[in-house]
Amino acid sequence: MTSTLLLATDLSGECHAALVRALHLTQHDAVQLDILYVVDPWLPESILPQLVHAVRDSIDQQLEQACHHHELERPETEIHVVSGVPYAEIIREAYERSASMILMGTHRKLGQPDLIGGTTLSRVMRRAPCPVVSVPHDGEPDWQDVLVPVDFSLASRHTLKEVLTRFPHVRLTLLHAWDMPVAQELAEGTDYRRWRDGERQRLRQQLERETERLMSELGAHPDLELVLQQGDPGEVLLSRLRQQPPDLLALGSHIRVGIGRTTESLLERLLSDVRGDLMLCRTW
Secondary structure, three states: EEEEEEEOOOHHHHHHHHHHHHHHOOOOOOOEEEEEEEEOOOOOOOHHHHHHHHHHHHHHHHHHHHHHHOOOOOOOOOEEEEEOHHHHHHHHHHHHHOOOOOOOOOOOOOHHHHHHOOHHHHHHHHHOOOOOEEEEEOOOOOEEEEEEOOOOOHHHHHHHHHHHHOOOOEEEEEEEEOOOOOOHHHOHHHHHHHHHHHHHHHHHHHHHHHHHHHHHHHHHOHHHHHEEEHHHHHHHHHHHHHHHHOOEEEOOOOOOOOOOOOEHHHHHHHHOOOOOEEEEEEEO
């Protein structure tokens, strides 16, 4: 059965990396690539036919050039030019075409998460019916190292299932952070350290059981690493991304954590600071 990848583009340089990523993803299975460009709805109707023609030609040229440069076969492709509000049209097209994944370029506002929340990318990520991947720059041809933060919730399990189903042969790292608000006050006691070590071992065993059960259900056998680290989940994740950046970070849309003294969306922080590809999976 053919699945559909939906690439949303505005023909900017930031979207070129998403195009290349989409082309690589179409090389492995029966995948159709739908490319969507959203036109400003307030433009005069008299110029729309000429604009639509120019947009289609430009997308077609980008496709040919990218396939030639990266030595890739051109996939079955449909180009759609519609008028409307970009994030709403992208979501509508994803529903209508039963898209299995949406890919978008990341228009970075580095270090400014407050400017990310209202962007088209952020809105699509929170409302799309399928996983959404943001691509900031050209990377490796295939995702090899994938990092998935897990918290033992059903939502986290759903995200892990999405990754294992789509990419069963990647090197997978599961990261679980557990926070103890009074850890510093208790750290001097030997009883606390003994309890902490026992708790870490219990969590690891629980994570191993849950993972083995899911692997058995899906028939997946990835190269797997389990990482447990005490600390604020947001800070632990950001530290891991700085020290050992993966090819792809996959997380569920349910994740919202406090970072430092303020509470903000981890998604905006990641889109602002992290330089790798990010896949957000809508959990429900």
